[in-house]
Amino acid sequence: MCGTCGCDSGAGEVEHSHTVTLEQDVLAKNDGLAGRNRDWLAHHGLFAVNLMSSPGAGKTTLLERTITELGGPVAVIEGDQETVLDADRIKATGAAVTQVNTGAGCHLDASMVARALDTLHPAAGTTVFIENVGNLVCPALFDLGEHTRAVVASVTEGADKPLKYPHMFTTADVVLLNKIDLLSYVDFELAAFERDVHVVNPAARVLPLSATRGDGLADWYSWLSASRPRQPVPG
Numbered sequence: 001m002c003g004t005c006g007c008d009s010g011a012g013e014v015e016h017s018h019t020v021t022l023e024q025d026v027l028a029k030n031d032g033l034a035g036r037n038r039d040w041l042a043h044h045g046l047f048a049v050n051l052m053s054s055p056g057a058g059k060t061t062l063l064e065r066t067i068t069e070l071g072g073p074v075a076v077i078e079g080d081q082e083t084v085l086d087a088d089r090i091k092a093t094g095a096a097v098t099q100v101n102t103g104a105g106c107h108l109d110a111s112m113v114a115r116a117l118d119t120l121h122p123a124a125g126t127t128v129f130i131e132n133v134g135n136l137v138c139p140a141l142f143d144l145g146e147h148t149r150a151v152v153a154s155v156t157e158g159a160d161k162p163l164k165y166p167h168m169f170t171t172a173d174v175v176l177l178n179k180i181d182l183l184s185y186v187d188f189e190l191a192a193f194e195r196d197v198h199v200v201n202p203a204a205r206v207l208p209l210s211a212t213r214g215d216g217l218a219d220w221y222s223w224l225s226a227s228r229p230r231q232p233v234p235g
């Protein structure tokens, strides 16, 4: 994975036949920085959600609609290899946004998120959505210090993804199955998808939805508010 796309090149990868293993120290260093982000977020009264998916599953579309309908202060960290296209879409909603371009890298890491938080400096009570780089592999390995992880899958990708990309689904708190407005046009077995998510992650919630048509979004908003950490009562 990382060895072929160039991210973390020279940062300690060991290649064994067809698999590439990130050395533990790269991940350990990231975990340390993620812990600092977690403390920083708690100290500033913020709620952070890491949104991950393959390219085009609908992360930005879901964010545009969520920002408009959820209410309350929202800030967004946009991760993409290149361009500010997604940041421009988020900016149009009125939410604060900063774009992180990873160049050859295929995931956000905790240090990138620390810098983005420093730029955004969201006010207490803000929900910080982190749109990770579209990729079902590497982002799963990198803790960003987020409170919760949402994986967006879509019916056009096929129902076999939980078993083929288990790391992504294993670390998810919620799996948002997007584009269900297209179910009648594609060969996608919803029951098999849900079963396989629970094979790799029995605790994950699966929420079918359509970011464009609006199905299931009330469940997503309820899930967000239930997952928000309770703010300490001042004094």
Ligand SMILES: Nc1nc2c(ncn2[C@@H]2O[C@H](COP(=O)(O)OP(=O)(O)OP(=O)(O)O)[C@@H](O)[C@H]2O)c(=O)[nH]1
Binding pocket: 053, 054, 055, 056, 057, 058, 059, 060, 061, 062, 086, 133, 134, 135, 178, 179, 180, 181, 182, 209, 210, 211, 212, 213
């Ligand atoms: N039919 C349908 N199309 C959708 C839905 N959600 C998103 N799309 C379309 O899917 C395409 C990709 O959506 P994006 O929101 O840009 O996807 P993304 O996950 O942010 O993509 P990357 O940032 O490139 O990884 C766009 O053409 C959207 O209009 C949905 O619920 N139904």
Ligand SMILES: [Mg+2]
Binding pocket: 059, 060, 061, 086, 131
């Ligand atoms: Mg996007």
